Amino acid sequence: MSYELVVGLETHVELSTNTKIFCQCTTEFGGEPNSHCCPICLGMPGTLPKLNKKVVEYAVKAGLATNCKIRNLSKMDRKNYVYPDLPKAYQVTQFDKPICEDGYITLSSGKSIRINRIHIEEDAGKLIHERGDTYIDYNRGGVPLVEIVTDPDIRTVDEAVEYIEQLRLIMKYIGVSDVKMQEGSLRCDVNISVRKKGEEKFGTRTEIKNMNSVNFIAKAIAYEFERQVDILESGGEIHQETRRYDSDLNITESMRSKEDAEDYRYFREPDLVNIYVSEEEIKKYKAELPQLPHEKLNIFINEYGLPKDDAELLIKYKKVAEYYEEASKNLKNKKLASNYILGQIYRKFPTDSEKEEFNISIPPKYLNDLIQLVESRKINSSMASNALEKMLDSGKAVTEFISEKDMEGIDENTLRELCIKAVNENQKAVESYLGGKEKAFKSIIGYIMRETKGKADPIKATEIIKEIIGKI
Amino acid sequence: MVSKEEIIKIAKLSNLFLDENVMEEITEEMAKIVEFADAINTIVCDEDIEFDNINQIENAFNEDEVVESYSSDEVLRNREGGENGYFLVRRRV
Ligand SMILES: [Zn+2]
Numbered sequence: 001m002s003y004e005l006v007v008g009l010e011t012h013v014e015l016s017t018n019t020k021i022f023c024q025c026t027t028e029f030g031g032e033p034n035s036h037c038c039p040i041c042l043g044m045p046g047t048l049p050k051l052n053k054k055v056v057e058y059a060v061k062a063g064l065a066t067n068c069k070i071r072n073l074s075k076m077d078r079k080n081y082v083y084p085d086l087p088k089a090y091q092v093t094q095f096d097k098p099i100c101e102d103g104y105i106t107l108s109s110g111k112s113i114r115i116n117r118i119h120i121e122e123d124a125g126k127l128i129h130e131r132g133d134t135y136i137d138y139n140r141g142g143v144p145l146v147e148i149v150t151d152p153d154i155r156t157v158d159e160a161v162e163y164i165e166q167l168r169l170i171m172k173y174i175g176v177s178d179v180k181m182q183e184g185s186l187r188c189d190v191n192i193s194v195r196k197k198g199e200e201k202f203g204t205r206t207e208i209k210n211m212n213s214v215n216f217i218a219k220a221i222a223y224e225f226e227r228q229v230d231i232l233e234s235g236g237e238i239h240q241e242t243r244r245y246d247s248d249l250n251i252t253e254s255m256r257s258k259e260d261a262e263d264y265r266y267f268r269e270p271d272l273v274n275i276y277v278s279e280e281e282i283k284k285y286k287a288e289l290p291q292l293p294h295e296k297l298n299i300f301i302n303e304y305g306l307p308k309d310d311a312e313l314l315i316k317y318k319k320v321a322e323y324y325e326e327a328s329k330n331l332k333n334k335k336l337a338s339n340y341i342l343g344q345i346y347r348k349f350p351t352d353s354e355k356e357e358f359n360i361s362i363p364p365k366y367l368n369d370l371i372q373l374v375e376s377r378k379i380n381s382s383m384a385s386n387a388l389e390k391m392l393d394s395g396k397a398v399t400e401f402i403s404e405k406d407m408e409g410i411d412e413n414t415l416r417e418l419c420i421k422a423v424n425e426n427q428k429a430v431e432s433y434l435g436g437k438e439k440a441f442k443s444i445i446g447y448i449m450r451e452t453k454g455k456a457d458p459i460k461a462t463e464i465i466k467e468i469i470g471k472i
Numbered sequence: 473m474v475s476k477e478e479i480i481k482i483a484k485l486s487n488l489f490l491d492e493n494v495m496e497e498i499t500e501e502m503a504k505i506v507e508f509a510d511a512i513n514t515i516v517c518d519e520d521i522e523f524d525n526i527n528q529i530e531n532a533f534n535e536d537e538v539v540e541s542y543s544s545d546e547v548l549r550n551r552e553g554g555e556n557g558y559f560l561v562r563r564r565v
Pocket residue numbers: 020023024025036037038039040041042142541
């Protein structure tokens with residue numbers, strides 16, 4: 001019997017505000033333990049929290065960028081649970097009136113993954129367990145998050161991976177989060193169940209909490225699918241529970257069953273007033289949204305004429321995409337700029353995080369200048385590539401490395417004389433070319449490029465040589 | 473109902489010392505408090521109460537500007553145990 005995977009994702013995205021959600025402590029990552037704290041984020045009795053205005057703006061933008069409806073009037077609630085990462089013994093979150101609802105993200109296959117809701121909440125502190133004792137750092141406590149919850153629409157590991165990557169990119173593009181997964185600013189809870197193909201009813205689900213690697217999420221889903229199918233096939237039943245993924249062993253293991261706990265006694269947070277977002281504000285936030293990754297992708301493919309694979313590589317990093325847009329301005333062949341970036345320039349940024357940062361030494365204008373010279377055939381591509389290497393190393397403009405004289409190239413008469421000389425001095429190569437060895441032609445061109453120190457236009461030289469040989 | 477065992481457990485978790493001879497009395501008092509709080513379940517509420525707030529205001533916001541946090545010394549001043557700037561929860565229960 002064949003089974004179908006059913007996955008829903010709850011993604012926590014840490015917002016890149018300057019200050020925490022209810023106080024004005026910094027949200028900076030790291031720092032000495034408990035050095036970014038005050039009585040409010042430590043949950044001292046008698047303190048009064050106040051919502052950070054930017055958090056509302058960012059949550060609304062996250063909603064707008066994922067096609068959500070924005071609730072004009074919302075509020076915060078308390079979710080009660082006792083665990084030392086929350087000094088108040090409750091988390092301030094949104095329960096029944098989330099700020100955004102009913103959105104979706106469209107995958108490359110055209111299928112939409114529905115977003116059930118996006119709500120605002122506070123992050124918890126960081127715990128370090130040692131020999132049964134627990135050490136607590138509250139620096140992260142009170143850092144603002146949005147939790148983005150999908151409907152159980154995901155059916156394959158690939159869909160889960162694409163959804164997370166798209167979501168990550170969208171949040172990055174709209175500037176509400178730096179979404180550094182290794183620093184935990186994007187974390188997923190994964191709900192997984194299986195059902196027989198054709199069945200309407202969902203199976204009992206398990207939840208794997210707090211995953212911050214796309215790779216591990218993919219492996220955990222694949223493992224959990226197999227595990228659940230095996231249980232059902234051998235006549236057993238799935239228990240609703242929270243499981244943990246062990247990346248060393250590539251297995252999931254039970255943490256706690258859902259029967260104990262899960263009564264969070266939600267109630268309205270009385271210390272915080274209602275949140276009202278007007279239609280005008282929503283309109284304003286919408287207008288402030290930049291071009292989203294899928295919009296850029298369409299433009300790169302349909303207007304700039306890039307192959308899909310190249311366009312995808314460019315939009316994967318926001319800074320690279322923006323650099324490319326500038327560097328390809330007014331070019332007849334915009335693919336040329338993409339080729340330089342994805343080839344020679346990317347070699348300087350081998351890792352993912354280096355491409356993400358994209359600290360390139362030359363402004364896009366310099367690359368554009370260089371390519372204009374190639375397009376107008378003032379320099380040939382080997383000269384351009386040499387110059388680009390020097391530009392990247394020094395951060396200087398193309399004019400530093402290519403003079404007016406270089407750009408003049410070789411005038412046609414000189415080139416013709418040279419070609420005659422080349423044919424005379426490379427008789428053997430000429431003969432084997434005429435004998436059908438195409439390769440031999442390259443050594444004749446190589447001779448000309450050597451003689452002119454790369455200044456000759458190889459295309460023109462080829463024309464002239466073929467003309468000369470043709471007369472022989 | 474609240475049992476004596478529950479009172480002992482709560483006292484232990486809260487770091488409170490309770491004399492054996494007040495135990496009966498406290499258990500009884502606690503039971504009354506919980507019973508009183510249970511009255512809240514009799515309230516009939518409609519949708520609007522969701523947005524009831526004692527102050528008829530909305531949108532009281534902080535600006536997103538960093539204010540210096542408390543010094544670690546001050547933050548950690550009343551902690552019990554702990555080291556290297558961390559709070560400590562000892563193994564219990
Ligand atoms: Zn604080």
